[in-house]
Amino acid sequence: KQLTGNELRKLFLDFFAGKDHLVQASASLIPENDPSLLLIGAGMAPFKPFFTGKMKPPHLRIATSQKCVRTGDIENVGRTARHHTFFEMLGNFSFGDYFKKEAIAWAWEFLTEYLEMPKDKLWITIHTGDDEAFAIWHDDIRIPADRIIRMEENFWEIGPGPCGPCSEIHIDLGEDRGCGRPDCTVGCNCDRYLEIWNLVFTQFDRDEAGNYTPLAKKNIDTGAGLERIASVLQNKRSNFETDLLYPIIEYAAGIAGVTYGRSAKQDVSLKVIADHGRSMTVMIGDGVLPSNEGRGYVLRRILRRAVRHGRLLGIEKPFLTDIVDIVAKLFAQAYPDIHDKQEYIKKVIQLEEERFHNTLAQGIELLNRQIQELARTGETLLDGATAFKLYDTYGFPWELTEEILSEHNMMLDKQSFDQAMAGQRERARSARQDNGEKTVIPDLSGLVTESLCYNPEAEQAKLVLLLK
Ligand code: ATP
Ligand code: MG
Ligand code: MG
Ligand code: MG
Structure with a gap:
C-alpha cells in the first residue's frame, strides 16, 4: 500500500486508538527523572515508571510515535539502508492489561491487512524458550514453522528497567538486496531481511547491578521504525529515499x-x-x-x-x-x-x-x-597529543578524528588522548581557582521561546556554550 510517512504515522495511531489505546504525543528527547539515560532511544523509555508500577498510567493502553536518538548507530548511518541517529518509533503499550496474544494479533493485522504487506515475505523471530509465542504465531496466525526462528538474543533491554523476551517481525526484501552469502538469513546484518517491528513481552525489571526481578504485572512494549516501514511501502531501497x-x-x-x-x-x-x-x-x-x-x-x-x-x-x-x-x-x-x-x-x-x-x-x-x-613510516597509531590538539584547538570531537583515521586503516591512541584530556581538566581547574572563570554567553534571548526559557536543562547548557 502506498502511504506517505505522515499518513503511515497517523494510520498506526488511529489503528491502536481503535483498539482502545490512548494516543499520546511524543515525549521530549530529554529523559525526565531518568539519570540512566542520556537521550530517549525507544518508545518505552518515557513509560518506565508505568511498567514498574511506580506510577499509574493515565490509561492501561497507550500508543505513541516517539522521537528517538541512538548515538550507538551513528557509524551505521548511510552504510546500512535502515539506521539513523534520529528516528521515530511507533509503539503500542500495555501496562498490565493485554499480553502476547493481542500484541501479536494486532501487529499482524496492521501489517498485513492495513498495510497489505505480503504474508509470505514476513519472518518471525522469538526467544529460544518462548513456546507461548511460538504457539501464537504458528497456531493462531498460521505462520509456517520454518519462518519462526528461535534466537537466544531475542531479549530486549535498554539500560536498567523493564525488559523481557521479544519477538520481531522481519520482511524479506529479496535476494538482490542481500549480501549473497549462502548462510544469509534473518538476523544477518545486511539489508535483505529488514527488521520492522519488535514486540517486547516486558516481564522483568533489571536493576543497576544486573539482577532481574519478575514484575508484578506483565506488560507489552512494542517498537516499529516509521522510516523502515515507509521504505517498504514506498518501495524504496533505503529509509533515506522515503518522503521523510x-x-x-x-x-x-x-x-x-x-x-x-x-x-x-x-x-x-x-x-x-x-x-x-x-x-x-x-x-x-x-x-x-x-x-x-x-x-x-x-x-x-x-x-x-x-x-x-x-x-x-x-x-x-x-x-x-x-x-x-x-x-x-x-x-x-x-x-x-x-x-x-x-x-x-x-x-x-x-x-x-x-x-x-x-x-x-x-x-x-x-x-x-x-x-x-604515519603512512610513510608504516605506522597506524595517531598519538594522543595530536588528537588532543585537534580537539582543543580545532574543535574535533575525538570520535571524528578516529573516524577519519579509520578511513585510512589507522587508529587513535585513545589512552594517551585521555591522559591529555585529564591534564587539561586539571589545568582548567587550577586556572579557575587562580582568577575565577570569565564566561561570555551569546545572547539568544530574543529567540528563546517561553518553554525553553524555563527549561533548566537549556539554561544550564547555555552556560556551557561559552565563546572560548
Ligand atoms: P537493528 O537490529 O536493525 O539494529 P534493533 O533490534 O536494534 O534494530 P530495536 O531496539 O528492536 O531495534 O527497536 C525497535 C524498532 O525500531 C526496530 O525494529 C526498528 O524498526 C526501529 N529502529 C531501531 N533502531 C533504529 C535506527 N537506528 N534507525 C531507524 N530505526 C530503528
Ligand atoms: Mg540496533
Ligand atoms: Mg535487531
Ligand atoms: Mg530489535
Missing part, C-alpha cells in the same frame, strides 16, 4: 552540485547530512545545546560530523540552517513545536557551525599531514 528524508538529500545534493545515486561514497555523505540534520534540529528543539559533555556533546559531535561530510562533498560554506527549514516543514504535522522554535534552532546551529567552520580546514590539514607521516 529525501527532501534533505535533494537539498544537500543541490548545494554540493552532486547527484544522488552516482557514487556510493557521496551517497553516504548525503545520507549522513540528512540524518544528522534531523537529529540536530529535533535535539535543539527539545532543549539540548552544544557542549563538551553529556547530551550536549552528542549534539556537537553530530553537528560537526555533518559539517565534515559537507566538506567531503565540496560544500565550503555553512549550509546547515537551511536544513532546519526543511525539517520543520517535514515535521509540521507531527511535531509543530519545531516550527515554532525554528528561528531559535537555526541560531544555535549557525553559531556552532560557524565556530567549527573557522577551524575545520586547518584541522583537516593538520590531520592529513599526520596521516601521511
Whole structure:
C-alpha cells in the first residue's frame, strides 16, 4: 500500500486508538527523572515508571510515535539502508492489561491487512524458550514453522528497567538486496531481511547491578521504525529515499552540485547530512545545546560530523540552517513545536557551525599531514597529543578524528588522548581557582521561546556554550 510517512504515522495511531489505546504525543528527547539515560532511544523509555508500577498510567493502553536518538548507530548511518541517529518509533503499550496474544494479533493485522504487506515475505523471530509465542504465531496466525526462528538474543533491554523476551517481525526484501552469502538469513546484518517491528513481552525489571526481578504485572512494549516501514511501502531501497528524508538529500545534493545515486561514497555523505540534520534540529528543539559533555556533546559531535561530510562533498560554506527549514516543514504535522522554535534552532546551529567552520580546514590539514607521516613510516597509531590538539584547538570531537583515521586503516591512541584530556581538566581547574572563570554567553534571548526559557536543562547548557 502506498502511504506517505505522515499518513503511515497517523494510520498506526488511529489503528491502536481503535483498539482502545490512548494516543499520546511524543515525549521530549530529554529523559525526565531518568539519570540512566542520556537521550530517549525507544518508545518505552518515557513509560518506565508505568511498567514498574511506580506510577499509574493515565490509561492501561497507550500508543505513541516517539522521537528517538541512538548515538550507538551513528557509524551505521548511510552504510546500512535502515539506521539513523534520529528516528521515530511507533509503539503500542500495555501496562498490565493485554499480553502476547493481542500484541501479536494486532501487529499482524496492521501489517498485513492495513498495510497489505505480503504474508509470505514476513519472518518471525522469538526467544529460544518462548513456546507461548511460538504457539501464537504458528497456531493462531498460521505462520509456517520454518519462518519462526528461535534466537537466544531475542531479549530486549535498554539500560536498567523493564525488559523481557521479544519477538520481531522481519520482511524479506529479496535476494538482490542481500549480501549473497549462502548462510544469509534473518538476523544477518545486511539489508535483505529488514527488521520492522519488535514486540517486547516486558516481564522483568533489571536493576543497576544486573539482577532481574519478575514484575508484578506483565506488560507489552512494542517498537516499529516509521522510516523502515515507509521504505517498504514506498518501495524504496533505503529509509533515506522515503518522503521523510529525501527532501534533505535533494537539498544537500543541490548545494554540493552532486547527484544522488552516482557514487556510493557521496551517497553516504548525503545520507549522513540528512540524518544528522534531523537529529540536530529535533535535539535543539527539545532543549539540548552544544557542549563538551553529556547530551550536549552528542549534539556537537553530530553537528560537526555533518559539517565534515559537507566538506567531503565540496560544500565550503555553512549550509546547515537551511536544513532546519526543511525539517520543520517535514515535521509540521507531527511535531509543530519545531516550527515554532525554528528561528531559535537555526541560531544555535549557525553559531556552532560557524565556530567549527573557522577551524575545520586547518584541522583537516593538520590531520592529513599526520596521516601521511604515519603512512610513510608504516605506522597506524595517531598519538594522543595530536588528537588532543585537534580537539582543543580545532574543535574535533575525538570520535571524528578516529573516524577519519579509520578511513585510512589507522587508529587513535585513545589512552594517551585521555591522559591529555585529564591534564587539561586539571589545568582548567587550577586556572579557575587562580582568577575565577570569565564566561561570555551569546545572547539568544530574543529567540528563546517561553518553554525553553524555563527549561533548566537549556539554561544550564547555555552556560556551557561559552565563546572560548
Ligand atoms: P537493528 O537490529 O536493525 O539494529 P534493533 O533490534 O536494534 O534494530 P530495536 O531496539 O528492536 O531495534 O527497536 C525497535 C524498532 O525500531 C526496530 O525494529 C526498528 O524498526 C526501529 N529502529 C531501531 N533502531 C533504529 C535506527 N537506528 N534507525 C531507524 N530505526 C530503528
Ligand atoms: Mg540496533
Ligand atoms: Mg535487531
Ligand atoms: Mg530489535
